[in-house]
Amino acid sequence: MTARTGRLNEALLLALGSSVAKHSDRARKPLLLDFAAPEALRLRIYAYSLVGGVGERARREYKIVLRVPAQEVGAYGTFEQTADRFTTVVGYDVNLDVFVVWDASLHPRFKNGGNLQVRDEVVWAAAAEGSAKTVRILSSGAREAVFACRSATLRQTLRSRIATTGGLTEDECQTFLS
Numbered sequence: 001m002t003a004r005t006g007r008l009n010e011a012l013l014l015a016l017g018s019s020v021a022k023h024s025d026r027a028r029k030p031l032l033l034d035f036a037a038p039e040a041l042r043l044r045i046y047a048y049s050l051v052g053g054v055g056e057r058a059r060r061e062y063k064i065v066l067r068v069p070a071q072e073v074g075a076y077g078t079f080e081q082t083a084d085r086f087t088t089v090v091g092y093d094v095n096l097d098v099f100v101v102w103d104a105s106l107h108p109r110f111k112n113g114g115n116l117q118v119r120d121e122v123v124w125a126a127a128a129e130g131s132a133k134t135v136r137i138l139s140s141g142a143r144e145a146v147f148a149c150r151s152a153t154l155r156q157t158l159r160s161r162i163a164t165t166g167g168l169t170e171d172e173c174q175t176f177l178s
Helices: 003-019 120-129 151-162 170-177
Strands: 020-023 031-035 042-049 061-065 086-094 099-100 115-119 131-137 142-151
Touching: 003 020, 003 031, 003 042, 003 086, 003 151, 042 061, 061 086, 061 099, 061 120, 086 115, 086 142, 086 151, 099 115, 099 120, 099 151, 115 120, 115 131, 120 142, 131 151, 142 151, 142 170
Parallel strands: 042 086
Antiparallel strands: 020 031, 031 042, 061 115, 086 099, 099 142, 131 142
């Protein structure tokens, strides 16, 4: 992959610290993580740079630009999903030390260069307060829980991401945001 992928994966590993028992090559996407006992988490993380305020429509949001290994320009890609690992998508802004975590299961197919977004106030709240969350209504109608956090709470945020995977009902949205 790229040197950027290596830096993003290194930031993930640094944030997770000793909770990681083993991991795949830092320079490759996705990063495979096995958490140390007693946690049995086995993750597949697609990490991207989180970029803010770019473009006419995106002045009030941060986004990541999606590409997976071997995905050609203009082609559709997917995140690898297998039963032995939980797959998630993470964006990271090094200047704010903020991770944003999306639900990979709700984004089964995307074009090379497609993106995932989060409102800027969610990122800023995480930078100021340590963590934040929101709900996005996708074009499919699904309600996606999106989490943002600083490095210190990344492990707990990943657990929260797993707990809300697959979308939220309208009632769950109210509980989630309160």
